[in-house]
Amino acid sequence: MNNVFVSNHPLIKHKLTLLRSTKTEHKKFRELIRELAMLLGYEATANLDLDDVPVQTPLAITPGYRLHEEIGLVPILRAGLGMVEGFHEMIPGAQVWHLGLYRDEKTLRPVSYYNKLPVEPTVQVCLILDPMLATGGSAVAAIDVLKEWGVKRIKFVGLIAAPEGLEVVQAAHPDIPIHLAAIDEHLNEHGFIVPGLGDAGDRQFGTA
Template sequence: MVFESKHPLVKHKLTLMRHLATKPKKFRELIREVAMLLCYEATADLKTSDIEVETPMGTAAGQDLSEKIGLIPILRAGLGMVDGIWEMMPGAEVWHIGLYRDEETLQPVSYYNKLPTFPTVQVCLVLDPMLATGGSAIATVDILKKWGAQRIKFVGLLATPEGIAALQEAHPDVPIHIAQIDSHLNDIGFIVPGLGDAGDRQFGTG
């Protein structure tokens, strides 16, 4: 399933991120804020258990998260999404997967993976600002499934219809939570109208 955010704050902040004049510091702040908002939507179905807590005025029934969350940022652009989500879920584990896209074939190449031997979380959130060709997302989900992950969700800023179709075909069980679906993929694999290279714009390397 594909969940495109309708939240006004998401749309507003995404518009600011797209703007050519937005500097890296502001871009990093915005990606953190949008990631936080998207996480709120992507985690609406997390499982909880009933607990009771003591308040200053008595006892209250409440809910406690019963699933452990793993954040899987795809290096390097996914790094900017971690802090906002981590602020909301400080107990989440963070595991990095490094992939880069071969500019000739547009296929992902893996260069870093430090997942532990066995899964330590029940829900994995794959974080990548751009779902363009879908190659990096597919490769990351492949890695997580081989690792033994049971529940996986993709969370990103922008997606193309081509990238969504590719990820859904390869992994129809992975929900896609996105800020906005853009028009198309151009002939060099960039999202149009997009926002440029999310990694370069975060780290000032473009």
């Protein structure tokens, strides 16, 4: 699939296995989400633009660099919240803008309930954060919002995706890079990813 990048990093594979396990309790689950976000963030930001900035070391002036663009983290509530801390540790200056979307259990379509984006974009790059890309509806809706807002570059970063959801996102937005830890087998009749890891929000916040 074009623009879909699945990590082969051994640490990501190891931590994702722990994340999937039913034996992993809420606290550890949240820690793993943060750690996986950091690792995926490293890969997803590999092509960010830089400015040249000379820096004075104790011995000499040497070439240095800083990020050229303002970065925005856009977690899809509520499951995406768990990924923010990991990204913020990597990019402490990033802005955070929340989008509230939930999936109607009957239609499996996304329903928007929260959006506080300002009138004009304050960032040039947005990283949409959502652990699960299932039907693809929420991802497409989030990308629609950010494009309408006027963001120049958008990436989606998640942990697990279903092939069906990937097809939906790529059909609607073939220009958007998608960074993942794994692509699973399929969606079941209830729209859940199989084998997946269950409800990422419930497992993070202890509401299962």
